[in-house]
Amino acid sequence: MSETILSDLAKALGDQSIKVIDLTHTLDPDFPVIILPPEFNQCARFRMEEISAYDHRGPAWKWHNITLSEHTGTHFDAPAHWISGRDLPNNSVDTINPANFVGPVMVIDCSEGSATNEDFELTPELILAWEEEHGEIPKDSWVLMRTDWSKKTGADYLNMRDDGPHSPGPTPDAIRFLIHERNIRGFGTETVGTDAGQGSHYTPPYPAHFYLHGAGKFGLQCLANLDLLPPRGAILLAAPLKIKDGTGSPLRVMALVQGNDI
Amino acid sequence: MTDPLSPPPKKNPQVRTVSPTRPPEARSRAALGLSAAAAEGRFALQHCDECGKVQYPPRDACSGCLSTELRWKDTDAKGTLLAETTIHTSTKLYFRERTPWRTGSVQLDAGPVIICHLHGDCVRNGRVDIINRLDRSGQAVLLALPSQRSPHMEDDPQLRAMTSDPKHRRILITDARNPNTSEIARALSDAGASMIFVGLSETWRPSPTLDALSAMDKVDVLPLDVTDTHSVQKLAGAIGGKTDILINNARFLRPGGVLARSDTSFAKEEMEVNYFGLMRLAQSFGPVMASRTADGVNASVAWVNILSVHALSSQPEFGCFSASNAAARSLSQSLRAEFRASGLRVMNLYCGPTEDEWYQPLPPPKVTPQAVARTLVTGLQNGLEETYCGDVAKDVFERFRDNPLILERETTLAGDGA
Numbered sequence: 188m189s190e191t192i193l194s195d196l197a198k199a200l201g202d203q204s205i206k207v208i209d210l211t212h213t214l215d216p217d218f219p220v221i222i223l224p225p226e227f228n229q230c231a232r233f234r235m236e237e238i239s240a241y242d243h244r245g246p247a248w249k250w251h252n253i254t255l256s257e258h259t260g261t262h263f264d265a266p267a268h269w270i271s272g273r274d275l276p277n278n279s280v281d282t283i284n285p286a287n288f289v290g291p292v293m294v295i296d297c298s299e300g301s302a303t304n305e306d307f308e309l310t311p312e313l314i315l316a317w318e319e320e321h322g323e324i325p326k327d328s329w330v331l332m333r334t335d336w337s338k339k340t341g342a343d344y345l346n347m348r349d350d351g352p353h354s355p356g357p358t359p360d361a362i363r364f365l366i367h368e369r370n371i372r373g374f375g376t377e378t379v380g381t382d383a384g385q386g387s388h389y390t391p392p393y394p395a396h397f398y399l400h401g402a403g404k405f406g407l408q409c410l411a412n413l414d415l416l417p418p419r420g421a422i423l424l425a426a427p428l429k430i431k432d433g434t435g436s437p438l439r440v441m442a443l444v445q446g447n448d449i
Numbered sequence: 450m451t452d453p454l455s456p457p458p459k460k461n462p463q464v465r466t467v468s469p470t471r472p473p474e475a476r477s478r479a480a481l482g483l484s485a486a487a488a489e490g491r492f493a494l495q496h497c498d499e500c501g502k503v504q505y506p507p508r509d510a511c512s513g514c515l516s517t518e519l520r521w522k523d524t525d526a527k528g529t530l531l532a533e534t535t536i537h538t539s540t541k542l543y544f545r546e547r548t549p550w551r552t553g554s555v556q557l558d559a560g561p562v563i564i565c566h567l568h569g570d571c572v573r574n575g576r577v578d579i580i581n582r583l584d585r586s587g588q589a590v591l592l593a594l595p596s597q598r599s600p601h602m603e604d605d606p607q608l609r610a611m612t613s614d615p616k617h618r619r620i621l622i623t624d625a626r627n628p629n630t631s632e633i634a635r636a637l638s639d640a641g642a643s644m645i646f647v648g649l650s651e652t653w654r655p656s657p658t659l660d661a662l663s664a665m666d667k668v669d670v671l672p673l674d675v676t677d678t679h680s681v682q683k684l685a686g687a688i689g690g691k692t693d694i695l696i697n698n699a700r701f702l703r704p705g706g707v708l709a710r711s712d713t714s715f716a717k718e719e720m721e722v723n724y725f726g727l728m729r730l731a732q733s734f735g736p737v738m739a740s741r742t743a744d745g746v747n748a749s750v751a752w753v754n755i756l757s758v759h760a761l762s763s764q765p766e767f768g769c770f771s772a773s774n775a776a777a778r779s780l781s782q783s784l785r786a787e788f789r790a791s792g793l794r795v796m797n798l799y800c801g802p803t804e805d806e807w808y809q810p811l812p813p814p815k816v817t818p819q820a821v822a823r824t825l826v827t828g829l830q831n832g833l834e835e836t837y838c839g840d841v842a843k844d845v846f847e848r849f850r851d852n853p854l855i856l857e858r859e860t861t862l863a864g865d866g867a
Contacts, residue, residue: 234676
């Protein structure tokens with residue numbers, strides 16, 4: 188049976204009735220990373236240095252050394268990333284069951300609210316309203332919050348001000364609902380973190396990080412192109428690098444979408 | 450009276466850029482004492498410890514009593530011009546390209562008669578002040594200035610040939626986020642700089658200094674991150690050919706020595722900005738600046754590094770930062786040597802604790818941005834290689850010069866625990 192499904196899939200990929208959508212930002216030195224108070228250690232920016240470029244340093248080949256953080260660019264958060272998930276089994280990227288890296292994805296469209304309210308909140312009420320229209324969120328699926336924030340560039344992306352960054356995100360109740368009522372696999376956003384820009388002012392601070400990782404769930408952030416995904420029915424491919432004891436990883440996130448869905 | 454210097458015309462793209470030539474470099478070992486003093490803008494001569502004679506030119510022994518106990522001491526620089534002449538031709542390329550050139554002899558009040566270059570406004574039998582400056586070969590020469598200021602005297606071609614004057618020059622300041630940048634830009638603008646480029650890192654987050662900088666007439670804020678090779682190369686590609694003075698004031702600073710930290714994160718960032726940043730800038734901007742040191746009124750002229758005086762000797766409370774500055778200072782010496790053939794001058798400006806967030810818990814005296822700007826502009830106008838801003842920097846340097854091991858003992862005491 189699986190042969191039939193996979194050969195059907197291969198055929199559908201071949202004739203593009205299933206499309207592959209790239210949900211990843213380009214790793215670029217100028218792409219924003221999260222900013223912490225300067226007395227804390229900071230997330231490394233993406234950097235690239237030539238090793239050689241068909242020159243005296245290596246005549247026939249070009250290659251680069253790159254430096255970055257586990258949490259630079261479009262990236263995956265493992266449970267070990269947060270103190271609430273520190274003692275869970277298989278909580279680092281190298282030990283997570285790879286079955287988790289492929290799975291169904293639901294997309295909750297918050298783009299309209301986020302366009303007029305930079306601190307737009309995803310609430311349980313909005314999730315229930317989405318379910319009214321699209322059906323209940325199946326357990327063990329990815330839930331992505333679409334805000335079209337990925338279309339912002341430069342200073343508008345972090346939207347950092349004297350009282351901190353301002354960008355949309357989920358309320359503590361919304362995250363608790365997704366975990367306890369729907370038992371999702373993970374939660375993803377287009378912003379620099381899974382939490383709202385002002386997420387440090389919730390109780391607990393950074394509720395998405397705190398609850399998701401405490402429950403062994405995963406995070407995806409700095410996603411792009413969520414507007415190209417259907418509300419449900421797509422398959423997400425999100426496999427982090429296999430970093431020993433890694434708390435996260437930059438990765439190429441892709442979605443498989445039925446042609447008539449987009 | 451000196452003819453005021455006119456702003457340079459736009460460059461003629463069909464004319465070959467003049468290749469740099471240099472005045473004679475050879476000096477005796479004894480004479481290098483004069484160059485060392487010129488690097489700091491001091492007029493110093495050999496004083497004999499035995500008989501007290503002040504002598505010129507520098508020698509290995511006293512011309513009065515043959516003692517070898519000679520000490521370089523700052524010396525009264527006043528004198529009277531005895532004789533003067535104007536040279537109209539020379540076998541030396543450097544001077545051929547610059548004649549007419551005035552020289553003369555001056556009777557110093559301190560004793561000796563010296564041969565020196567003459568400012569255009571010096572008159573025979575007139576009173577003069579001698580300044581000791583580095584020429585484009587990086588060696589000391591003496592120049593007599595009229596003791597009374599004359600109009601536009603800083604525009605004298607012989608004087609300008611020895612300084613790094615910002616007037617009519619285009620200047621890059623590397624770090625818009627440094628709290629001293631606005632004051633430096635303002636001071637350079639007041640000193641006649643024609644254009645001031647300011648590099649801004651991470652344009653995706655706010656910079657508190659940006660509004661003040663953007664409001665300034667001659668300032669152009671451009672993206673530059675000294676930790677990103679590509680960003681440095683990109684800016685050098687855009688403005689490297691018209692950067693006459695580069696001021697590297699990028700600084701990453703966190704408190705703490707080795708054991709105060711439990712990892713190498715901050716230390717790496719300190720090296721990335723303070724050491725590798727300088728290297729990246731030098732690799733991208735250095736060659737083109739070195740090729741333009743004879744390019745007319747706005748020839749490239751100087752490279753400035755703003756460093757902590759603890760580059761000389763560690764301040765353990767900021768031990769890792771001190772180490773990155775020591776590395777940067779060492780690199781600046783290499784750069785100075787590599788630029789020497791072109792005549793491009795490397796000036797290091799050393800500061801004590803600065804008036805900003807990272808030194809906030811330290812008591813005064815602290816160096817204000819205005820003081821840094823003042824020291825920097827004066828240093829350029831005097832063509833210095835080494836200059837010190839504020840009492841702490843001057844004190845540390847004096848103690849370093851006196852005995853580096855005593856200085857280290859004094860700055861590394863553990864306190865009376867017994």
